[in-house]
Amino acid sequence: MISVRNVHKRFGSQVVLDGVSIEIEPGKTTTVVGPSGVGKSVLLKLIMGIMTPDSGEILIGGENITKARSEAAKNDIRQQLGVLFQSAALFDSLTIYDNIAFPLLERSGLSSSKAHTKVLEIAESLSLGAYLTNYPEQVSIGIRKRVGMARALITEPKILLVDEPNTGLDPLDGQEVYDLINACKNQWGFTGLVISHELPEVFQVSERVAMILGGKIIAEGTPAEMIASADPAVQQFLNGRTDGPIKIQ
Amino acid sequence: MNLVSATERFGSLVINSTEQWGRSWIFLYRTVLALIKPPYRPYLYLQQLMMIGVNSTLVIALIGLFTGAVLAVQGEYTLAKFGATAYTGPAVALSLIRELGPVLTALMLIGRAGSAVTAELGIMRITEQVDALRSMAVDPIKYLMAPRLAAGLIAMPLLCGIFNVVGIFGGYCVAVGLLGLSPGTFMSEMTSAVGIVDVKSGFIKSAVFGLIFGWVSCYKGYTCGFGAQGVNKATTQSVVTASVAVLIVDYFLTSVLTRVFMD
Ligand SMILES: Nc1ncnc2c1ncn2[C@@H]1O[C@H](COP(=O)(O)OP(=O)(O)O)[C@@H](O)[C@H]1O
Ligand SMILES: [Mg+2]
Numbered sequence: 001m002i003s004v005r006n007v008h009k010r011f012g013s014q015v016v017l018d019g020v021s022i023e024i025e026p027g028k029t030t031t032v033v034g035p036s037g038v039g040k041s042v043l044l045k046l047i048m049g050i051m052t053p054d055s056g057e058i059l060i061g062g063e064n065i066t067k068a069r070s071e072a073a074k075n076d077i078r079q080q081l082g083v084l085f086q087s088a089a090l091f092d093s094l095t096i097y098d099n100i101a102f103p104l105l106e107r108s109g110l111s112s113s114k115a116h117t118k119v120l121e122i123a124e125s126l127s128l129g130a131y132l133t134n135y136p137e138q139v140s141i142g143i144r145k146r147v148g149m150a151r152a153l154i155t156e157p158k159i160l161l162v163d164e165p166n167t168g169l170d171p172l173d174g175q176e177v178y179d180l181i182n183a184c185k186n187q188w189g190f191t192g193l194v195i196s197h198e199l200p201e202v203f204q205v206s207e208r209v210a211m212i213l214g215g216k217i218i219a220e221g222t223p224a225e226m227i228a229s230a231d232p233a234v235q236q237f238l239n240g241r242t243d244g245p246i247k248i249q
Numbered sequence: 250m251n252l253v254s255a256t257e258r259f260g261s262l263v264i265n266s267t268e269q270w271g272r273s274w275i276f277l278y279r280t281v282l283a284l285i286k287p288p289y290r291p292y293l294y295l296q297q298l299m300m301i302g303v304n305s306t307l308v309i310a311l312i313g314l315f316t317g318a319v320l321a322v323q324g325e326y327t328l329a330k331f332g333a334t335a336y337t338g339p340a341v342a343l344s345l346i347r348e349l350g351p352v353l354t355a356l357m358l359i360g361r362a363g364s365a366v367t368a369e370l371g372i373m374r375i376t377e378q379v380d381a382l383r384s385m386a387v388d389p390i391k392y393l394m395a396p397r398l399a400a401g402l403i404a405m406p407l408l409c410g411i412f413n414v415v416g417i418f419g420g421y422c423v424a425v426g427l428l429g430l431s432p433g434t435f436m437s438e439m440t441s442a443v444g445i446v447d448v449k450s451g452f453i454k455s456a457v458f459g460l461i462f463g464w465v466s467c468y469k470g471y472t473c474g475f476g477a478q479g480v481n482k483a484t485t486q487s488v489v490t491a492s493v494a495v496l497i498v499d500y501f502l503t504s505v506l507t508r509v510f511m512d
Contacts, residue, residue, distance in 0.1 A: 045380065048380070078386050083381065085381055087377070089377040089381040090378075091373075091378055091381075092378075103385045106385065106386075107386045107387065
């Protein structure tokens with residue numbers, strides 16, 4: 001569904017991604033894990049086509065977003081994506097209703113009456129009905145994440161990208177986001193790509209796991225395979241130890 | 250600091266500022282292009298006109314009133330030395346229309362609305378709202394920048410007009426009410442001294458300042474760095490850059506316009 005092929009990305013002299021290749025299988029949720037600052041968010045932005053790799057290419061549903069010449073061509077490919085951002089990234093000048101309706105009105109060009117039905121539908125299934133007239137800053141971060149999910153899924157994308165589902169949340173809110181991802185997966189059946197450093201909690205939404213370190217994918221497998229992995233870096237990261245091959249900066 | 254590292258620093262400074270300069274022109278080009286192309290989303294433009302223009306009216310009128318008033322006091326004082334207090338009216342009006350109206354309106358708007366535009370865009374950037382727009386196939390240049398640029402361009406000359414009218418009223422009140430000049434002389438000397446070229450040149454200046462206002466405050470917000478510090482820096486830079494640019498451009502534009510409108 002998503003093919004990342006030998007992608008390199010550097011900022012000035014800092015090499016962030018140094019030949020990352022990964023296949024995201026359709027219908028499954030893959031999680032990319034790794035310590036903070038290894039370039040997980042950068043990888044996500046490359047997939048969204050918001051950043052361009054220095055070399056290598058990225059295919060989404062068979063279409064090459066790296067080679068897309070114009071912004072319009074990229075936008076066509078982006079139709080397949082829904083994104084749940086780390087802090088939800090809701091537009092704070094719009095109400096929650098308008099936030100959810102935004103992609104329908106601005107991207108799909110739906111009439112506002114058609115959009116209205118869809119917004120109410122998705123708000124109903126994510127229990128957001130009570131908050132529709134509020135502004136994002138008036139509700140808790142847990143609810144903002146749910147609104148972000150509604151905004152991401154309302155165009156029924158084939159792929160859902162999630163950046164750090166529970167960073168900055170307390171354990172209860174965090175658990176709620178994981179449950180939300182699983183529930184939405186059952187209802188909408190998307191291909192998922194989750195980015196996280198929260199181990200092993202994030203395994204409950206993962207069917208495949210890949211670990212990124214030093215600009216490369218160093219291990220890949222099912223959650224069970226990762227837990228059983230003999231790789232010292234994987235074990236160090238899983239168990240949260242400070243001694244081992246991963247250097248803390 | 251030795252010579253090599255000094256040279257190195259100077260070199261990177263030159264390269265960086267040249268790059269910024271080039272980027273800001275590309276940014277302006279893309280924003281203007283986005284203004285022209287449909288879809289137009291008129292409500293976004295109205296919203297920005299409201300925030301940048303309408304909400305600044307009161308403060309612009311207030312400083313206009315006092316600027317006109319102080320010009321009358323200073324003008325009368327200076328002209329009295331030549332026995333020419335009859336020309337206080339033209340002195341007030343010409344100073345306002347040709348120079349102080351456009352410049353002070355621009356500086357005030359930069360301080361009041363330019364900083365707000367930069368801070369808002371900067372926060373949208375660091376909270377990934379700009380990325381969210383792009384991920385939803387909405388061009389942030391079109392959705393965020395174009396309405397603000399247009400609003401600055403439209404609001405600036407209009408606010409300047411208000412500034413001038415209120416300023417002349419303030420000057421009139423002081424000159425006639427407090428300094429005892431004849432109201433007839435004030436008005437008739439003023440209307441005969443002020444020509445349409447003065448109004449035109451003030452208007453052109455104001456429109457150019459409006460462009461600088463929108464361009465700088467949008468660009469600084471759009472290129473804002475990481476974190477709260479990034480927003481802080483962008484906002485300060487936006488206000489300083491725009492104010493300095495207005496004053497520098499003012500000199501050259503005034504020289505050119507005075508030439509152009511002379512014959
Ligand atoms: N736009 C950018 N410009 C320069 N450096 C960046 C940019 N975005 C990310 N980086 C750098 O890339 C590295 C990886 O960042 P990121 O992908 O956000 O890490 P994480 O894995 O925690 O999500 C960091 O060192 C960060 O400073
Ligand atoms: Mg990150």
